[in-house]
Amino acid sequence: MSVDAVLNQVDADLDNAMNRLMELLRIQSISTDPAYKPEVAKAAEWLVKDLQSIGFKAEIRPTTGHPMVVARHEGAGPHLLFYGHYDVQPVDPLALWNTPPFEPQIEDTAKGKVIRGRGASDDKGQLMTFIEACRAYKAATGTLPGNITIFFEGEEESGSPSLVPFMKDNAAELTADLALICDTGMVSPGVPTIAGSLRGMLKEEFTLKGPRIDLHSGFYGGPALNPLREISKLIASLHDETGRVAVDGFYEGVSEVPAEQLAMWKTCGFDEAAYLGGVGMTKAHGEEGYSTLEQQWSRPTVEINGLWGGYQGAGSKTVIPAEAHCKITCRLVGDMDPVDVRAKLRAHLEARVPQDAEIHWDSSLDGAKAAFMDTSRPEFEKARLALTDEWDREAVITGMGGSIPIAGYFKDILGMDAMLIGFANEDDAIHSPNEKYDVTSFHKGIRSWVRILDRLNG
Template sequence: MTDGAHPQLQPVLDHLEAEFDNALARWQAFLRIPSVSTDPAYNDKTREAGQWLVDQLREIGFTADLRDTPGHPMVVAHHPGPGRGAPHLLYYGHYDVQPPDPVELWDSGPFEPRIVDGPRGRRMVARGAVDDKGQLMTFVEAFRAWQAVHGTLPVAVTAFFEGEEETGSPSLLPFLKQHAEELQADVAVVSDTGSWDVDTPAITTQLRGMLYTEVTVTGPSHDLHSGIYGGVAPNPANALTRVLGDLHDANGRIQVPGFYDAVVDPDGETRAQWRALGLDAEGFLGGIGVAASSGEQDRPFLERLWSRPTADINGIWGGYTGAGSKTVIPAQASAKVSFRLVPDQDPDAVLAGFRTFIAERLHPGCSFELHTHNGSPAIRVPTDSPYLQAARQALADAYGTQPVNIGCGGSIPVVGEFKSVLGIDTLLMGFGLEDDRMHSPNEKFELACFDNGMKAHAALLARMQAMGARRDAAE
């Protein structure tokens, strides 16, 4: 425990150590519930996972219930903490998980959590181990420990968990708007990001946004015999791939009109911090079996990963794709194309640019339709926030070393929605590692990371109470 930590924290940390095996058992019970939100066959199990959390939170002093939505339910829970005037934290997580497919590539059942040995010690292997059930449980167990040792929490807490994150959170924004007053807090806390490594904690200060599109190109009125019509009839698959082949130039720069107009380069201090991290780019890519990087080749590796926008074809189809041969010119061809956006890029402006990009290149004998599935802006977290400083101190309390500020190439739309609807910033304090195999077979979470996460969240509660006490004294 670092100097200046809350005097009541050490007994809580001791309790977490003593109860570690029981925490693992609860985590495993949670992981056994196959809460696959994308598949209606698992709807009852997804609801069961939400109710499991409600029951757990009620056990540790929260008022909690399951709130129905047009999709999967929300979990909303409140703990008053020590009373009026205490800082108020909003904790967010999601209890749904990705489908386990392909199941045959798992070493054991995806919903039969196992603790196995790994190069960093023991690890939990199961679907949802890290994304997000394991990370969510780090702060639920921190709540449990404070309640067990001191009979209350040191601050007021609202817990808000959804069951649709893996389906794009269609019910989240309407629910936030409807319940904005109830969900008000001083700051939000999300654990759905990563540490720098198993021994070095991190605060994520930048998230890329997302624009996810689907484009369908149409040519002839029906599939055609390629011998009779080949050479004269436009082929939508050819036309579409020709357009998409122009997305990047030879140096990896994206060719959508106006795409970089709002992109701001990292400042000198941030670039220096990222260089000092000493990322092994070859090792990073070697872990996924890749020998050379892609993207803008004139940009440093971490800038490409964290602070530069991207364009990727996520799927493409059209014509005959079954066994054997069928020589057709397809009537239609489609692709899913996503853009990871950086702060100040407007998803609507990027969509308009992509529409122009397609129209300017498409064969005149074809037409196209462009649809969006979701879009969210990128996020910057103010690094001078007193809440972020409290989080940095809490991570140092747990790890015994100072955290680093990092970026994240992924997107967490709820962070932007907390800002736009509730007017609050979010602390992104995560404990995953790059090799945790999120969304893949044999997803795992190191027990050391789980342990550090519980302790860091316990320390965050203490640091937030101390910050509130200083604020009250100043007033």
């Protein structure tokens, strides 16, 4: 049967598909808050029932944390594993939501219709594009499309503590010819995108301790060491005036982007003014000498995510605090080793701790290397052509500034490559109030997976 019949089924069933997504979005599957554990389980149960209804052998797999969902359909063609996550971020600050986060609705905006609600883009709307593509295949052809395993996680937004043990324990079942991940976005609205690389991540947190107790600034202001002042010096020492990280050896393992890759990035449809202007900026503030896309996709960073200490309440309190605190994350590229980067970062800061101060590190935080996809595999070109057909615009293979550890786990634990294709947009406000997913992204995302599955099984 022609793929057009399946695409027609997608179009005819779009309203029902939207209703199913709305039903899933109403489930408050916040994985990081124990109070929502029953809701996370409810979302897993909902997905299992939905997958079973279209012919998958699906079941809930318990872990020491939130459950996994695993579904299987044996068929002809390459074995494809599709990964997504059904848990969502907390909704705080609730007061900034214009509509209740778990009462999803369709809104008309200046850019078109959007689905508004927590998880609409990250990742429920995205994973449902694949399920709906399979549903359309089943309705139009009487069978599911090929040889497919579906693997949904319930802890992605809370650090995935059960993921690696589960993958190791179930490696034989989960290993496929290729993994498909739909937790990414498009480089620009309407530009279909395949991510060819992901930056890695290193997390750090430290406390700078000074006086034995908080001090009265009238008695000790002047002679006392102030941890807030000293921590600001430490933070300022991490970068030079050009935005380059000033930690010795930090750039070991970083390589320049090949000229042909840069040429592709320049014509990928990225709108720098819209990207920066959408968040209130007029210029890129990263490492000088590199374009905005290079800064985002191919350069490592040291970012200060939190900095605090002393009195935080209303009014004034004349105190010199006993300690100050800092949270840092590093985005890693190339062959940068998070263990090596951690050692160099700590050595840099420890060498600059003043007399009468001590630095204490949080030893529980982790790191992951950058991930690179083998874009020379024929599946990437098949998917790129399928996306080009659907969006009527040349699909591009790009880098990605974010970190998705699952892509590296697939390679390291299961020995399989991954292909990352998503339909989110930069303005989807994932992790923020008023999260949304464009109806066009949802509709054409379903149609895109239909075309991709057709090409991969052809």
